Amino acid sequence: MKIGFIGVGSMAQAIIQGLLKAEFVPAQDILVHSAHRDHYEKYASQYGLTPQESNAAVAKESDLVVLAVVPAIAADVLAEIRGELSVKKTLISLVSGISLDRLEELTDYNLPILRSLPNINSEFGQGMTAVCANENLKGDRKAQAISMYAATGNVAELEESQFSVFSAISGSAVAYVDFFIDSLSRAGVKYGFTKQQATQIAAQTTLGSAQSLMASKKSPAEMIDKVSSPGGDTIAGILAMEEAGFLPAVIKGIDATIAKSTGSN
């Protein structure tokens, strides 16, 4: 099976690296093209991938055609590759905010299409990807397309109507969690840790907390209660964070993310 990537930016690279680590397909069966020849050729040669001269060539030579460009240019790129897409190929879009209806409108109504929303944790097999197939993608073909993402982490099949919220609390939230880790780390620096030490401590704590939460099957609130000793330090910190507007700040950030991805701001 050949997997072609149109665009080799942050998200495509994370998936490609995840696929290579999982040995999902041989490196040469991953085809790439992007805007800048020096970029995609260098990247392909670094990892043994197969560069292609054009977006249309990627579409022509691939079984799975992954559209990994920013939303603003997706329509132009689909116009370029439209002639090479057929019912024998699966188009996988990971472009935020572009619906299956719109993808069908920009291509052909009989094409098998998987709309997806991954996150960059795919690079280390820890991805969280939402997928939704159109009516033309079924059975083994659908399983094949989803298996690409399953090789790089968890997959959830969702209604399209859930995508913008999913994107905010997963795709974008990778950055928000890192923002939190960086905030903890800066607090450590304030009190004398080096940035490197503090970041290591904060990142390991975040990782451990997520793993413990999932392993225990408890709610986050229950975990907070376990850490908060009666009359202790943690509850004092939680209350101060709440006073400073921690929860409303997070919800406001998610609201803004959803508004941007749905074009409602």
Ligand SMILES: NC(=O)C1=CN([C@@H]2O[C@H](COP(=O)(O)OP(=O)(O)OC[C@H]3O[C@@H](n4cnc5c(N)ncnc54)[C@H](OP(=O)(O)O)[C@@H]3O)[C@@H](O)[C@H]2O)C=CC1
């Ligand atoms: N970053 C993330 O965490 C996530 C991103 N996404 C989605 O992924 C998509 C890409 O985002 P991201 O990877 O962050 O963006 P980047 O800017 O990192 O990558 C965009 C890629 O598109 C390429 N490109 C630009 N113009 C063309 C063209 N005409 N033909 C072919 N390739 C072209 C660029 O080429 P070159 O490198 O040569 O300049 C680059 O490789 C977006 O639609 C976004 O919504 C979805 C979930 C998470």
Ligand SMILES: O=C(O)[C@@H]1CCC=N1
């Ligand atoms: O910032 C963005 O637009 C993309 C979508 C989800 C994560 N990154």
